[in-house]
Amino acid sequence: MTALQARGLTVQFGRGHRRLTAVDRVDLDVPERTTVGLVGESGSGKSTLARALVGLVPIAEGDVLLDDDIAPVGRSGRVTDRRRRVQMIFQDPFASLNPRMTVGAAISEALAVRGGDERSARSLAVRHYLDLVHLDSDVATRPPSVLSGGQRQRVAIARALAANPEVLIADEITSSLDVSVQSAVLNLVRELQRDLGLTVIFVSHNLATVRYVSDVIAVMYLGRLVEVGPTDDVVSRPQHPYTRMLLDAVPRLAERTLTGEDEPESGEPPDPHAPPSGCHFHPRCPIGPNAFPERQVCVERDPREGSEERRHRAACHFAAAGVSSPPASYESQEVRGVAHDR
Amino acid sequence: MSRWARALRTPLGVVALIGVGVIVVLAVFGPILWSDDASRFDFEAISQGASRAHPLGTDALGRDILYRVLVATRLSVTLAVLAALLGALIGVPIGALPSLVGERLARTITSFINLAVAFPSLLIAIFVAAIVGLGARGAVFGIACAVAPYFARLTQTLASSVVGADYVAAAKVLGVRRSRLLSRHILPNVAEPLLLTSTLAIGEALLSLAGLSFLGLGVQPPGYDWGRLLSEGLSRIYVTPIVAIGPAVAIILAALVFTLLGEMLAKGVAGQQTARWSDVPAPPVAPAGPVEVASHESPGALAVVVESLTVAFPGGSTPVRGVSIGVRAGEIVGIVGESGSGKTLTAMAIADLLPPSARMTATRYEVQGQDPRPLSEGAKRRLFGTSLAIVYQDPMSSLNPALRVGRQLGEVAELHGRLSQKESHRRSIDRLRDVRIGSPESRVRQYPHEFSGGMRQRAVIAMGLMIDPKILIADEPTTALDVTVQQQILRLLRDVGGSSHAAALFISHDVAVVSQLCSRVVVMYAGRVVEELDVATLVRGPAHPYTAALLASVPTMESDRSLPLATIPGRAPGPFDESPGCPFASRCPLATDRCASERPELESLADGQRVACWHPLTGDEERERVVRARENVVV
Numbered sequence A: 001m002t003a004l005q006a007r008g009l010t011v012q013f014g015r016g017h018r019r020l021t022a023v024d025r026v027d028l029d030v031p032e033r034t035t036v037g038l039v040g041e042s043g044s045g046k047s048t049l050a051r052a053l054v055g056l057v058p059i060a061e062g063d064v065l066l067d068d069d070i071a072p073v074g075r076s077g078r079v080t081d082r083r084r085r086v087q088m089i090f091q092d093p094f095a096s097l098n099p100r101m102t103v104g105a106a107i108s109e110a111l112a113v114r115g116g117d118e119r120s121a122r123s124l125a126v127r128h129y130l131d132l133v134h135l136d137s138d139v140a141t142r143p144p145s146v147l148s149g150g151q152r153q154r155v156a157i158a159r160a161l162a163a164n165p166e167v168l169i170a171d172e173i174t175s176s177l178d179v180s181v182q183s184a185v186l187n188l189v190r191e192l193q194r195d196l197g198l199t200v201i202f203v204s205h206n207l208a209t210v211r212y213v214s215d216v217i218a219v220m221y222l223g224r225l226v227e228v229g230p231t232d233d234v235v236s237r238p239q240h241p242y243t244r245m246l247l248d249a250v251p252r253l254a255e256r257t258l259t260g261e262d263e264p265e266s267g268e269p270p271d272p273h274a275p276p277s278g279c280h281f282h283p284r285c286p287i288g289p290n291a292f293p294e295r296q297v298c299v300e301r302d303p304r305e306g307s308e309e310r311r312h313r314a315a316c317h318f319a320a321a322g323v324s325s326p327p328a329s330y331e332s333q334e335v336r337g338v339a340h341d342r
Numbered sequence B: 001m002s003r004w005a006r007a008l009r010t011p012l013g014v015v016a017l018i019g020v021g022v023i024v025v026l027a028v029f030g031p032i033l034w035s036d037d038a039s040r041f042d043f044e045a046i047s048q049g050a051s052r053a054h055p056l057g058t059d060a061l062g063r064d065i066l067y068r069v070l071v072a073t074r075l076s077v078t079l080a081v082l083a084a085l086l087g088a089l090i091g092v093p094i095g096a097l098p099s100l101v102g103e104r105l106a107r108t109i110t111s112f113i114n115l116a117v118a119f120p121s122l123l124i125a126i127f128v129a130a131i132v133g134l135g136a137r138g139a140v141f142g143i144a145c146a147v148a149p150y151f152a153r154l155t156q157t158l159a160s161s162v163v164g165a166d167y168v169a170a171a172k173v174l175g176v177r178r179s180r181l182l183s184r185h186i187l188p189n190v191a192e193p194l195l196l197t198s199t200l201a202i203g204e205a206l207l208s209l210a211g212l213s214f215l216g217l218g219v220q221p222p223g224y225d226w227g228r229l230l231s232e233g234l235s236r237i238y239v240t241p242i243v244a245i246g247p248a249v250a251i252i253l254a255a256l257v258f259t260l261l262g263e264m265l266a267k268g269v270a271g272q273q274t275a276r277w278s279d280v281p282a283p284p285v286a287p288a289g290p291v292e293v294a295s296h297e298s299p300g301a302l303a304v305v306v307e308s309l310t311v312a313f314p315g316g317s318t319p320v321r322g323v324s325i326g327v328r329a330g331e332i333v334g335i336v337g338e339s340g341s342g343k344t345l346t347a348m349a350i351a352d353l354l355p356p357s358a359r360m361t362a363t364r365y366e367v368q369g370q371d372p373r374p375l376s377e378g379a380k381r382r383l384f385g386t387s388l389a390i391v392y393q394d395p396m397s398s399l400n401p402a403l404r405v406g407r408q409l410g411e412v413a414e415l416h417g418r419l420s421q422k423e424s425h426r427r428s429i430d431r432l433r434d435v436r437i438g439s440p441e442s443r444v445r446q447y448p449h450e451f452s453g454g455m456r457q458r459a460v461i462a463m464g465l466m467i468d469p470k471i472l473i474a475d476e477p478t479t480a481l482d483v484t485v486q487q488q489i490l491r492l493l494r495d496v497g498g499s500s501h502a503a504a505l506f507i508s509h510d511v512a513v514v515s516q517l518c519s520r521v522v523v524m525y526a527g528r529v530v531e532e533l534d535v536a537t538l539v540r541g542p543a544h545p546y547t548a549a550l551l552a553s554v555p556t557m558e559s560d561r562s563l564p565l566a567t568i569p570g571r572a573p574g575p576f577d578e579s580p581g582c583p584f585a586s587r588c589p590l591a592t593d594r595c596a597s598e599r600p601e602l603e604s605l606a607d608g609q610r611v612a613c614w615h616p617l618t619g620d621e622e623r624e625r626v627v628r629a630r631e632n633v634v635v
Helices: A046-053 A103-114 A121-134 A135-141 A149-164 A179-196 A206-213 A231-236 A243-247 A328-341 B001-008 B011-038 B064-097 B103-118 B121-132 B136-163 B166-174 B178-215 B228-236 B241-269 B344-349 B377-387 B403-416 B419-432 B453-465 B483-500 B512-518 B533-540 B545-553 B591-595 B620-631
Strands: A002-011 A020-031 A035-039 A063-065 A086-089 A167-171 A201-205 A216-221 A224-231 B302-313 B317-327 B330-338 B359-361 B364-367 B386-389 B469-473 B503-508 B518-527 B528-534 B603-608 B607-609
Touching: A002 A046, A002 A201, A020 A035, A020 A046, A020 A063, A020 A201, A020 A216, A020 A224, A020 B469, A035 A046, A035 A206, A035 B001, A046 A086, A046 A167, A046 A201, A046 B469, A063 A224, A086 A149, A086 B166, A086 B469, A103 A121, A103 A135, A103 A149, A103 B528, A121 A135, A135 A243, A135 B011, A149 A179, A149 B121, A149 B166, A167 B166, A179 A201, A179 A206, A179 B545, A201 A206, A201 B330, A216 A243, A224 A231, A224 A243, A243 B483, A328 B121, A328 B377, B001 B011, B001 B241, B011 B064, B064 B103, B064 B136, B064 B178, B064 B453, B103 B136, B121 B136, B121 B178, B136 B178, B166 B178, B166 B302, B178 B228, B178 B241, B228 B241, B228 B591, B302 B330, B302 B503, B317 B330, B317 B344, B317 B528, B330 B483, B330 B512, B344 B503, B377 B518, B386 B453, B386 B512, B403 B419, B453 B483, B469 B483, B483 B503, B483 B512, B512 B518, B518 B545, B528 B533, B528 B545
Parallel strands: A035 A201, A035 A216, A086 A167, A167 A201, B330 B503, B330 B518, B386 B469, B469 B503
Antiparallel strands: A002 A020, A002 A063, A216 A224, B302 B317, B302 B359, B302 B364, B518 B528, B528 B607, B603 B607
């Protein structure tokens, strides 16, 4: 069953010529009790998509479906039970906890929103949630300022859990933490997902982390979803050249593995205010019109047309092609293209 | 609140406190004690100047003005406080509104606030006072309306920064109601500056009230406040000036006291650091005996070297403790550590860029074979300016947003290389081309904001290359960049290091990144070097349990997804920690009693590898054991 679904979700900021389409008609299914990893570089719209799913940024077009019902998130500020069912953990635990509220008060607030419990039962519940994230119950009386980064992030997780959500969105939750505490938070998220049967959307720029946590990986580039598929499949058989580029860029522990020439600065993501036509990735693409001038379709047509038929819903006109194994029909053209390029 | 108390303990703070005390005492007891004296007619002494019996003179009915000024304290201060509070009561909710309502309404309210702030406040006060009616009530309302826009503007500015905070977003996601959002999340976090402003507003209200009373809009007879006394006295200012000066001085003093109090509290909130070196005993870390910097297979002069480097701050904080590092020309050495490990301060100490309050000691410190410490400021600037380049994490902080990129690059060469403007311009273009920025001829004329993040970092590297550096320090130069761009900058640094033959120090929290670029790695923990090894050994397996745990806790593309990641329990000791043992002992699965009581020194383990550990890991099984031992630890 699908726990959360985005259908044609579009988020825009600004107006007039400074209008920015941060999320561009994204269709994403998040199956129940799975972890979907959302990966992409800064400006890819992954965090905006996450915020749109919990209703923190207004949705310009499209719908968010919760249990196949249209969720009112983003469309109104009304307090609804639906809203509570999708919770979010933020990147910086130093910013996401109110400095004037004790840990216990922060968690109680989430319990109060859920309603039902008496005040006396709440302190017991606070203890329960602190226990879930492996924190001592005496933390409840402390302000966040005396806690370490890792402890704060646990408190933030406990607060989100206290609302009893079905879907948990984790937005770069380890990137502001020190290396030695990141792993404990990642283990915790996996453990909670498994034990509580949560549905998790894990947003990160770090592909290795996303791979470790997620069952499904969704790759975003300049507001668009370019590839979605089961984790092992995406990692071992990436369909989109951008996914391949991300995989190649993951730093690995190995002696002086840095190879190749430094590329010119055009190898950077373009200005999201003026995204390239057709396929947003075509100016950087190693199998696009730069390498194969006859591939003008990349400049002209949105590669999401027909992506449903492609493996991993890859938004690439030449998804299956790659550099090493081009499809037969393009082979002759490619050879010519390479020759022409040289 | 102890910060406030500390601010009030300064001489000016004491003056403000005494002043407020006097005003409060006068306001409470003045009318009780002297009401009768102040309203006693004395027709023998009508409209007199200063005399022994009447130090401030008498009014037209022979009443003593000194008593009247003292008695008027209550009314004057009460009205001023009321006006300020009422102003806050009107202004704060209006200012908080934009952060709670929709975008369009918020814009309207903001424009309204801007308009009100732009309007002359005394005009508003007179206007409102005239409508509400002559007398104290009118004056209070008038002044409240005059100060309200300032409260509204301040609240709006403060609240808009709080509303953007993640904790408000988190509360919204939870579905917390707007009223609660305001009372629990927004107001408590803006209350402090608002309280301070209220204190300042009281002083202002005192002056405005006097003004209104002077215009006849304030307190009406037979009531009297300071303003009324002042306006009565003013008609006689050429005959008996003292009758006007008395009330005027009272107004000014009281206003001054409230303003001073506000300023002092504001200073307390700003939290000024008062610790000085003179208050602090000498740094407790005794430098160990001379430590030789690790020998390395490739011989060559050390371009930069420090031995037993210690960096301390006032108050006993010692974030760097006995670090020894040497880098040869053409070598790229990585410093790896978490936040608080002292890696950045070590590099800044080498670059002579420590903050002024820091105290640095080292048994040896050489840059290009020269000890910079005894040098004059000018000689130091020449030494560092012509040999050292630094690349920081955030390229925007290294570039002046108001200057063209070419100018900024050129300046470096003109200053340190003594090039003409024309030559330096040509060199800027060459260097931008060296760091692979396309069409450098037009790029030099652009401003930093027209560059993308990766290009800015390239420009900063180009800036460092303007002087042909002998030493290059890169402090997390790729941390703020995307992975694909990170790869490009790393390649660039590798090429730059190779072609310039500079000695490079590459600082990072990411072991994998360091392994790709560097030949040798220094691992820092809690201000000390715990392990130093070449990358080949690092990849094969480090000897220090901390390094091993660090490697095992980072997920890689090869991590087994069915197993939990290794974790490191606890937290690192802070810069104040003075416990005797190994700093990692409390988090180490191999720690013994000795580790807790005796600190291991950095000692050679094998060729080119040094480790500070009583139980270094030597075989693969041992490393495996550490990692497995950790997996059973949950927290």
